[in-house]
Amino acid sequence: MKNSKLMILLRGIIMENPVLILVLGTCPTLATTNSLVSAFSMGIAATLVLICSNAVISALRNIIPETVRIPCYIVVIAGFVTVVQMLLQAYLPDIYKMLGVYLALIVVNCIILGRAEMFARKNGVVDSILDGVGMGLGFLLALLVMALIREVFGAGAFFGIELPFMEQIKIPALTQAPGGFLVFGLVIAVMNKLTEKRGGVKRKSFSCEGCPSAHICNKTSCSEMEETIQDAPEAKTMEGEDA
Amino acid sequence: MTKKFDLKPTIVLSAICVVIVALLAVVNMFTAPVIEAAQNAAANEALLVVLPEGKNFKEVDLTGKNLPANVDKAYTEDGGGYVFRVTVTGKSAGLMIMFGIDKNGAIVGTKVIADEETDTYDVKVFPLVEGTDGGYKGMTLESFEPVLVGGATLTSKAYGEAAKIALGAFAALNGGEVDFRSPEQILQDNCNAALGTEGVTFTQWFTVTAISGVDKVYEATEGRVFVIGENFVGVNANGDVTTTEASEADKTTALNANAKIQSITLTDVTIPAGTSKEKAEVVSIKKTNEDAYIFELLGFGYQYTFDYGDYTPISIKLAIDAQGKILDVLTVSHNESKGYGDACAQEEYYEQYLGKGDSDIVESADKYPHNHGDDLIASDSTDVGAISSATYTTLGYQRAVKLAFSVFEVLTADEGGNA
Numbered sequence: 001m002k003n004s005k006l007m008i009l010l011r012g013i014i015m016e017n018p019v020l021i022l023v024l025g026t027c028p029t030l031a032t033t034n035s036l037v038s039a040f041s042m043g044i045a046a047t048l049v050l051i052c053s054n055a056v057i058s059a060l061r062n063i064i065p066e067t068v069r070i071p072c073y074i075v076v077i078a079g080f081v082t083v084v085q086m087l088l089q090a091y092l093p094d095i096y097k098m099l100g101v102y103l104a105l106i107v108v109n110c111i112i113l114g115r116a117e118m119f120a121r122k123n124g125v126v127d128s129i130l131d132g133v134g135m136g137l138g139f140l141l142a143l144l145v146m147a148l149i150r151e152v153f154g155a156g157a158f159f160g161i162e163l164p165f166m167e168q169i170k171i172p173a174l175t176q177a178p179g180g181f182l183v184f185g186l187v188i189a190v191m192n193k194l195t196e197k198r199g200g201v202k203r204k205s206f207s208c209e210g211c212p213s214a215h216i217c218n219k220t221s222c223s224e225m226e227e228t229i230q231d232a233p234e235a236k237t238m239e240g241e242d243a
Numbered sequence: 244m245t246k247k248f249d250l251k252p253t254i255v256l257s258a259i260c261v262v263i264v265a266l267l268a269v270v271n272m273f274t275a276p277v278i279e280a281a282q283n284a285a286a287n288e289a290l291l292v293v294l295p296e297g298k299n300f301k302e303v304d305l306t307g308k309n310l311p312a313n314v315d316k317a318y319t320e321d322g323g324g325y326v327f328r329v330t331v332t333g334k335s336a337g338l339m340i341m342f343g344i345d346k347n348g349a350i351v352g353t354k355v356i357a358d359e360e361t362d363t364y365d366v367k368v369f370p371l372v373e374g375t376d377g378g379y380k381g382m383t384l385e386s387f388e389p390v391l392v393g394g395a396t397l398t399s400k401a402y403g404e405a406a407k408i409a410l411g412a413f414a415a416l417n418g419g420e421v422d423f424r425s426p427e428q429i430l431q432d433n434c435n436a437a438l439g440t441e442g443v444t445f446t447q448w449f450t451v452t453a454i455s456g457v458d459k460v461y462e463a464t465e466g467r468v469f470v471i472g473e474n475f476v477g478v479n480a481n482g483d484v485t486t487t488e489a490s491e492a493d494k495t496t497a498l499n500a501n502a503k504i505q506s507i508t509l510t511d512v513t514i515p516a517g518t519s520k521e522k523a524e525v526v527s528i529k530k531t532n533e534d535a536y537i538f539e540l541l542g543f544g545y546q547y548t549f550d551y552g553d554y555t556p557i558s559i560k561l562a563i564d565a566q567g568k569i570l571d572v573l574t575v576s577h578n579e580s581k582g583y584g585d586a587c588a589q590e591e592y593y594e595q596y597l598g599k600g601d602s603d604i605v606e607s608a609d610k611y612p613h614n615h616g617d618d619l620i621a622s623d624s625t626d627v628g629a630i631s632s633a634t635y636t637t638l639g640y641q642r643a644v645k646l647a648f649s650v651f652e653v654l655t656a657d658e659g660g661n662a
Contacts, residue, residue: 060259068252072259079263083270090274093281 012134039147047136058128294343438477544639584636
C-alpha cells in the first residue's frame with residue numbers, strides 16, 4: 001500500500017506520538033505542562049521549529065555530507081529556535097518569560113533532531129513538512145493532555161481561570177515534579193493500551209538501520225529484538241515506510 | 244595511497260552557518276528595536292516611581308566618576324534629574340534603595356528595591372520615608388537631616404546614609420566637590436593627619452580618668468590624638484605635639500591630657516567574695532591610682548536565658564570613677580541575636596551609661612516585677628541600657644553593670660570610700 005501523505009501526517013499524532021509512544025522530549029513535557037498556557041506555547045514553538053528544520057534539512061539532504069550531518073542539523077535547528085525566541089521576546093514577551101530556559105532547550109529536543117535524522121534526511125520536502133506537522137501536533141496534543149490533567153486537578157484552574165468547584169479537591173502535588181511524572185506515566189499507560197490492538201509501535205523505527213547509534217552499539221541485541229517482535233502475532237509493520 | 248582531504252564537509256557546514264547567521268541578522272533587524280523598547284519601558288517604569296516627571300532615562304557610566312561603591316547604578320533623564328540606586332547596611336543585612344533627584348538636587352521620591360532588614364524595623368521606617376511624599380522629599384545636600392525613627396534607629400540611619408550618598412552623588416556628577424568618606428574613615432584620616440602618620444588605625448582610648456577640655460582620645464602605637472572641639476591634636480610616643488597648626492591652648496590641653504594618661508597606673512584587685520549576682524559575673528578588677536575601678540564583666544543575655552548550646556556571654560569592660568559614676572563602657576564581645584540584641588555592640592548604646600551612677604540604672608525586670616524578662620514585653624525604651632525588642636540582652640547587660648556597682652560599693656566601703 002502506498003504510503004499516503006495523510007498517513008505521514010497522522011502517524012505523529014497517534015501511532016508514533018513522539019512523547020507518549022516514542023517517549024522523546026520528556027524534559028519540556030514535564031517542565032511546561034503545569035499550565036495549559038505554557039504547554040500550548042511550548043507545543044506551538046516546537047512545532048514551528050520542527051516544520052522549518054525538517055523542510056530545510058530535507059531540502060539539503062543531498063548536499064549535506066554524512067560526516068557533518070549532525071553539526072549541520074544542529075546549526076539549522078538552533079537557528080530556527082533563535083528566530084522563534086527573538087519573535088517571542090519581541091511580540092509575546094509574557095510567553096517568552098513563561099517558557100524561560102525551556103525555549104532555548106528546544107535546540108536539544110530529541111524529537112526535532114530525531115525526526116531530522118530518521119525522516120527528513122531520507123524523504124522529500126513535502127513529506128518532511130507533513131511529518132513535522134504531524135509530529136508537532138502530536139507533541140502539542142500530548143502536552144495539552146498532560147497540562148489539562150495537571151492544571152485542572154493540580155491547580156484547580158483551566159487556562160489560568162480558577163475553577164471554584166476544584167478548590168477543595170485539587171491535588172497540588174500534581175503541579176510539582178513527582179505529580180508530573182505520575183501523570184506522565186499514567187498517560188503513557190493509557191496510550192499503550194489504546195494502541196496495542198493497532199499493532200503498537202512500528203518496531204522498524206527502532207531497527208538498527210534507523211538507529212543513530214547503530215555504528216557503536218551491539219547489533220546482535222537489536223536484531224534479536226526485531227526477531228522477537230516479528231514473531232509476535234499482533235506485530236505489523238507499516239508498508240511504504242523507508243528503511 | 245594517501246586519502247585525499249575533502250573540503251566539501253567544511254564548505255557545506257560553513258555555508259549553512261553563514262545562511263543561518265544571515266537569517267538571524269534579518270530577524271534581529273526587525274525584533275531588536277521592539278525588544279529594546281520593551282526593556283526600556285520596563286526599566287523606565289521602575290524609575291518613574293521615584294521620579295515621576297522623568298523623561299527618557301539613560302544609564303550613566305559610573306567608571307571614573309569616583310562615586311562610592313554603594314552607588315550601584317545611576318540614570319539621568321532629559322530634564323536634568325537623576326535616579327540613583329544605593330546599597331547600604333542597616334540593622335540586619337542590607338538595603339537597596341532608589342532615589343529620584345530633580346535637576347535642583349532635591350529628593351523627589353525614594354523606593355526600597357530590596358531589603359534584608361528585620362521585619363519590625365522596616366515596617367516602622369519605610370512607610371515614613373518611602374515614596375514621593377516620604378520624609379526625605381525636598382531635601383538637598385545642604386538641607387539634609389536624616390529621618391530617625393524611634394525603635395528602629397539603625398535602619399533609619401542606614402536609610403539616611405543612603406539618601407545622603409545619593410544627594411552627594413548628584414552633586415559630584417554635576418561638578419560639585421563631595422566628601423564621600425564614611426564618618427569612620429574621616430575620623431581615621433583626621434587622626435593620621437594630626438599625628439603625621441599614614442594608614443595607621445586608631446582606636447578609641449578607654450577612659451579611666453576624666454580629662455578636662457578633651458572630648459575624645461584616640462590612640463595607636465605611634466601616639467595619641469586628642470579631639471578638642473573640632474580640632475584633632477596629635478601627641479607622639481615621645482610626648483611631642485605633632486599638629487603644628489594647632490593653637491597654643493589646644494597644644495597645652497593635649498600635652499596635659501597626655502601627661503595625665505601616662506600618669507595612670509593600674510593595680511589588680513581581688514574580687515570580693517559573696518558579690519556574685521544571678522546572670523552576671525565579674526571576671527577581673529583593676530584599680531587606678533585615682534581610685535577608679537575597671538571591671539571586666541560577663542552579662543548573660545538572650546542565648547543564656549534560652550540555654551543554647553554554644554552560648555557566649557556578653558563581655559563588657561566598665562570603668563567607674565571614685566565618685567561612683569561611669570567613666571566608660573565597652574562591649575568587648577557578644578553572641579546576641581542579629582537584628583535584636585546585637586545592638587549592645589553599638590557605640591550609641593554605651594553612651595546611655597556614660598556619667599550614670601548606680602541609682603540611675605534600674606533593671607527593667609525591677610520595673611516589671613511580674614515579668615523578670617520571662618515574657619516578650621520589651622523593656623521600657625527610656626530605661627538606661629535598654630535595647631528595644633531585646634529584653635533579655637538588656638537585662639543581661641544591666642545586671643552586669645549593676646553587679647559592677649555592687650562590687651564597687653563593697654570595695655569602696657572596705658576602703659572607707661563613697662557607698
